[in-house]
Amino acid sequence: MPIHEKHLIRPENLIEHEKLVIDGVDVSGHWSTFIAPRVVTDYNEALQDEIAALPGGENIHRCWQCGSCTNACTVNAVNPDFNPRYWIYLIRMGMESELLRDKDIIWQCVSCNKCTYACPRDVVPEGVMKATAHWLELKGHTKPSPSTVFDEVFSDQVIETGLMEESRTVRGFFAGTGQALMQDWLLAMVRAMLVHLPVKWLMHLGLTTVFQPRTKNWSRARDAIKDYVAEQQAEQRKALGLSAQEH
Amino acid sequence: MTDQVLIVGGGPAGLAAAHALASIGRKVTLVEKTELLGGAPIHSGYAKLVPSGEWASDAIGGMVKRVAQNRLIEVKLNTTVKKFAGAPGDFRATLSDGSEARAGATLLTTGFTHFDSLNKPEWGFGTFPDVVTTTQVEQMISSKQGVRCPSDGRKPKRVAILLCVGSRDRQIGREWCSKICCSVSANLAMEIREELPDCHVYVYYMDIRTFGLLETKFYWRSQEEFKVKYIKARIAEVTSNGQQLIVKGEDTLVKRPITIPFDMVVHAIGMDPNVDNMLLSSIFDVKLEPHGFIDRANTYGVMGATSRPGVFVAGAATGPETIDDSIAQGHAAAMSALGALNLAMAAE
Structure with a gap:
C-alpha cells in the first residue's frame, strides 16, 4: 500500500518490493511497500546476566526505571538519544535487538558519575554503561572504542x-x-617547547624511545598481573558464552 | 441489658476482637458462617504471610486455637445472623440455628471476597488451566506440592504475575486499590524464585504499591536478591499457542507491543466487598460506602463505628485491608464496643 509518512517508520522496518504479484494482481511500485511488525516476541533472559558479569554491571537488576540517571546525565543534555535509563531497561528485559540499535552511542559515556550519585537504588549506571560498551566490544558488535584503545595501550x-x-x-x-x-596541536606544542631548547629533555625522550626503560625486577609482577588479567578475561568471555580466547 | 458482645465473622479481625474482650473478662458470642475459624488466610490456604513471613497455619492457627480454648468465648460455627434488633446495651440476634443471641454491642468482622478472575475473561482464567490466581499459588506453596503448571504438572520456566486483577478497573466497577496484592505478588515471586531458581518471574504492573516498610522487604528485595523483573504494562489479553500461554500487551517504557510466551500466568486478584454485604447491610441496618464495603461513620473519634450506634466494624469488611491492620482494628473496635457498653450501662 502507499505509505506517505515514511519518516515515522524505522527504515529497517520498511519493506519495499521492486516487483510483487499477490494472488495474480501486480502490485509493483507504489503499492508494494510494507511495514514489518515491531512486536517484541520474546525476552533474551541471558542478557542481564551477561552485563552483570562484567565489571560495573553488577547492580543492574536493581533498576526501577525512575530516570534519575538520564536526568542527571551530562551526555544526555547534549544528545537526547543517549539514555542510560532506557538501555538499562532493554538489558533487564532482554531486548537485545533494540539495544543494538544504539550501539554506536553507548560508548559515549564520559564517566562523570553524576548518575552514580543521583541513583536512588545504587545501580551505578556509569558502571553499567561501561559494562555495556565492553559487552558490545566483546560480542563484536562495535569496534573497540577510542577509550578502550587508550586503556589497552x-x-x-x-x-x-x-x-x-x-x-x-x-x-x-x-x-x-x-x-x-x-x-x-601536537606539532604546536612541540614547536612551543623547542623555542626553549630543552636539550636534556629531548635526549631523555630519544633514549627512552630507543631503550624502553623498565622497572627493576618487574618480571614476576608482570607475570602475575598477566595471569590475573587473562583469568578475568576468560571468566568474562565464558559468562558471555564466547570462546575462551580472543579471536 | 447484657454486657456480652456478639462478633460476626471468625477471621483475623474477629478472632483478635474476641480474644481482646475475653482477656478482660467479657463474654463473647462468635458467629462464623463456615465450618472453621480463621477467615481468608485459613480458608484460602495462604502460605507465608506478608510481612511477617510466618506460615498462615501457624500465625492464624494460633489465634484460632486461643479463641477456641477460651471458655468466655462461645463459638458458633456454620451459623449466620438472620435477624438483628434492639439498641446499644440490648441487641437481640436471631441465628440460623433458631437460637437467639443477646448482646450489648456487636462487631461486624465479616471480611471480604476474593475477586473472581472469570470477570476478566480476556486474561484467560477459566480458559487456560495454566492461568491461575495468587490464591492458587499460595495453595501450591502451603500444600508443599510446589509451584507447578496445572495442565501437566511441569515446573514453569517463566511466570508472569499480572497485578491489579479486579482492582483499579472501572470496566468491571472496581475502582479501588486492593492494597496488599503488590506485596503479596512480590512475596510469591520470591517464593517461586527460591523454589525454582531457573524460573524467571515477570511482574506486569501499572504502579507498585508496596507501601511503608513493605517497600524494602518485598519490592526492593525481590529485585535485588531474587532478580524478579517488573514491566510497566497492562496486559491486553492472554491466549495460547497450544504449548505455552501468550501474553500480549504494550511495554510502555519502550513503546512497543509485546507478545511473549509464558508457562504460567498468575492473576494478582483483588479484594471485593464480601458478597454478603448487601444482606448484612439490611440485616444489621448499617450503611455501605460507595464501593460496597461497610461504611465507617467516624474516622478519628470512635474506631470502627458504623452508621448504627452499638454496631462496630473492623478488618477487610471496611475495605481492602492487611491482616495485621485487621487485627489492630479488631482490637480497636473491641475497645469501642466496651465504651458503648459502658455508656449504655451507665444510662440504665
Missing part, C-alpha cells in the same frame, strides 16, 4: 614494563585509532 605498556612512557602511549593511541601522529 596504556595498561599493556604498564604491565609489560612497570612504567608509563608518554610518547609511547600517545603514539600507540594514535596508531590504534587510525589517527595521524602529526596532529596540529
Whole structure:
C-alpha cells in the first residue's frame, strides 16, 4: 500500500518490493511497500546476566526505571538519544535487538558519575554503561572504542614494563585509532617547547624511545598481573558464552 | 441489658476482637458462617504471610486455637445472623440455628471476597488451566506440592504475575486499590524464585504499591536478591499457542507491543466487598460506602463505628485491608464496643 509518512517508520522496518504479484494482481511500485511488525516476541533472559558479569554491571537488576540517571546525565543534555535509563531497561528485559540499535552511542559515556550519585537504588549506571560498551566490544558488535584503545595501550605498556612512557602511549593511541601522529596541536606544542631548547629533555625522550626503560625486577609482577588479567578475561568471555580466547 | 458482645465473622479481625474482650473478662458470642475459624488466610490456604513471613497455619492457627480454648468465648460455627434488633446495651440476634443471641454491642468482622478472575475473561482464567490466581499459588506453596503448571504438572520456566486483577478497573466497577496484592505478588515471586531458581518471574504492573516498610522487604528485595523483573504494562489479553500461554500487551517504557510466551500466568486478584454485604447491610441496618464495603461513620473519634450506634466494624469488611491492620482494628473496635457498653450501662 502507499505509505506517505515514511519518516515515522524505522527504515529497517520498511519493506519495499521492486516487483510483487499477490494472488495474480501486480502490485509493483507504489503499492508494494510494507511495514514489518515491531512486536517484541520474546525476552533474551541471558542478557542481564551477561552485563552483570562484567565489571560495573553488577547492580543492574536493581533498576526501577525512575530516570534519575538520564536526568542527571551530562551526555544526555547534549544528545537526547543517549539514555542510560532506557538501555538499562532493554538489558533487564532482554531486548537485545533494540539495544543494538544504539550501539554506536553507548560508548559515549564520559564517566562523570553524576548518575552514580543521583541513583536512588545504587545501580551505578556509569558502571553499567561501561559494562555495556565492553559487552558490545566483546560480542563484536562495535569496534573497540577510542577509550578502550587508550586503556589497552596504556595498561599493556604498564604491565609489560612497570612504567608509563608518554610518547609511547600517545603514539600507540594514535596508531590504534587510525589517527595521524602529526596532529596540529601536537606539532604546536612541540614547536612551543623547542623555542626553549630543552636539550636534556629531548635526549631523555630519544633514549627512552630507543631503550624502553623498565622497572627493576618487574618480571614476576608482570607475570602475575598477566595471569590475573587473562583469568578475568576468560571468566568474562565464558559468562558471555564466547570462546575462551580472543579471536 | 447484657454486657456480652456478639462478633460476626471468625477471621483475623474477629478472632483478635474476641480474644481482646475475653482477656478482660467479657463474654463473647462468635458467629462464623463456615465450618472453621480463621477467615481468608485459613480458608484460602495462604502460605507465608506478608510481612511477617510466618506460615498462615501457624500465625492464624494460633489465634484460632486461643479463641477456641477460651471458655468466655462461645463459638458458633456454620451459623449466620438472620435477624438483628434492639439498641446499644440490648441487641437481640436471631441465628440460623433458631437460637437467639443477646448482646450489648456487636462487631461486624465479616471480611471480604476474593475477586473472581472469570470477570476478566480476556486474561484467560477459566480458559487456560495454566492461568491461575495468587490464591492458587499460595495453595501450591502451603500444600508443599510446589509451584507447578496445572495442565501437566511441569515446573514453569517463566511466570508472569499480572497485578491489579479486579482492582483499579472501572470496566468491571472496581475502582479501588486492593492494597496488599503488590506485596503479596512480590512475596510469591520470591517464593517461586527460591523454589525454582531457573524460573524467571515477570511482574506486569501499572504502579507498585508496596507501601511503608513493605517497600524494602518485598519490592526492593525481590529485585535485588531474587532478580524478579517488573514491566510497566497492562496486559491486553492472554491466549495460547497450544504449548505455552501468550501474553500480549504494550511495554510502555519502550513503546512497543509485546507478545511473549509464558508457562504460567498468575492473576494478582483483588479484594471485593464480601458478597454478603448487601444482606448484612439490611440485616444489621448499617450503611455501605460507595464501593460496597461497610461504611465507617467516624474516622478519628470512635474506631470502627458504623452508621448504627452499638454496631462496630473492623478488618477487610471496611475495605481492602492487611491482616495485621485487621487485627489492630479488631482490637480497636473491641475497645469501642466496651465504651458503648459502658455508656449504655451507665444510662440504665
